[in-house]
Amino acid sequence: MPVLESSGIKTWQWRNQKQTLLEYAFWLALLLLMFACAKFIADRTTWGFVLDAPRQGREMLSRGVPPRWDYMSQLWRPLWDTLNIATLGTALSFVISVPVAFLAARNTTPNLLVRYIALFIIVGTRSVNSLIWALILVVVLGPGVLSGTLAIALRSIGFMGKLIYEGIEEINEEPVEAIRSTGASGAQVLSYAIWPQVITNILGVTVYRWDINLRESTVVGLVGAGGIGLQLDASINTLRWNQVSMILLVIFVSVLISEWISAKARQALI
């Protein structure tokens, strides 16, 4: 506890002089950096459009409210597609990421080379956003629900794989020892000692990712990979703001529902 003594009065201080100076230097550097960033962004902005924003916003609002309720009849199919992209994508990712996670976990991997390959798959798929996957897959497979599903699945492999393999590495080793000492084979150790310990975690991660995937699957349509994003893109391009607001409302409600389902399911697991 540094104490500052001036004219006989001791004052308690949080930090000593050197620490204080360092702290000020850090904040100054951050401030300068932020100024540089702001300048960079400002130089690349067309301020005429920005100043026009209040008028544009008012126009959007006045044309978007009230939403076009009867447009809903055309939205059921895209909504179903969106749900499928999220659910099938999560299911596919589950099928792939569970074995990959077992190969990547330090205590269940057969050897070091396999572990590094599995870790590479996890890190590689995680670093690429699902929208970029969708862009690539639309080129390869053509526009449609299939590209969206695969894009969501690929992005999820890394996410789920990482959380699952960290869960596997944290298991209690005693049951594993116990089962192994009965002379059980590797597969038996896996199914009787490790699997029961990690299954709740795996299901929890899956449900959590499904919730995220529903949000992501609403936008893959913007690059042509199916789902409600296609309608959103079309409505924005034709400036039908009352349809846009209807779609946003539908997305809002479905995300709230999926969040509720995911929270309930995870509660049931614990």
Next chain:
Amino acid sequence: MAQATTLSGRQWSPPPLIKNPWVRWGLILGAVIYLIFALSTLNFDPARVARGMQRSGRLLLAFLHPDFTTRGNLIFTGMLESVTMAAISTVAGFIVAVPVGFGAARNLVPMPVYLVCRGLIALSRTFQEVIIAILFVVMFGFGPFAGVLTLIFGSLGFFSKLLAEDIEEIDAVQVEAIRSTGASWLQMVSYAVVPQVLPRMIGLTLYRFDINIREAAILGIVGAGGIGSTLNTSLRRYDYDTASAIILVIIALVMVVELSSGWIRKRVQ
């Protein structure tokens, strides 16, 4: 094992995850029916996929010889723009999120303020950044300004939700102690609340920077600035060599930021 089986006359099997057999089989049956329905509406077109396979070959080959130089200038400024957008919106988002976070903590503010702040957080968290970006692009025009606003809005929901949860869980004893010295609301917050939540907030800021980098890399696809627009253009022009170079640069950047933010977070906490 074999002996035990013959002794008791029946095989032991581990208890099922879901105890109620009706719920268990109902869930399985429901999943199967759903899968059949969903797969039948997938619109799988084998002819199109076969044609695509040729292209995917070219795309994969492009990853073996990515072209960093031809559009090197565009790639560099695009990446710089993405990083700048992520940096400024993380800091600005944090600053905006502090009052909202305090407002969304039930133990600090009256009900109406709480509801308004919670509503704002819900709005920011439900919509994907890309959707917000489209609306902002329409309002503020093409370019990084719309992207920065999008990321600020996204960071706002993230920070203030976590901050509010942290504040709601703080140790009430310290608040009580400071309040009993006759401190004002502001003094109470700065001496009893802030020291309890600050360390985790620093870690979260770095984590959010990590997320913002990823988002800033793709917002360009809808015109909100950054490398995404260059990527989109190069794919649309079948310039796969440049596209693969951009994707590799994005992956490298994301990895570097993730590793270094993880390293700093470990050292700070």
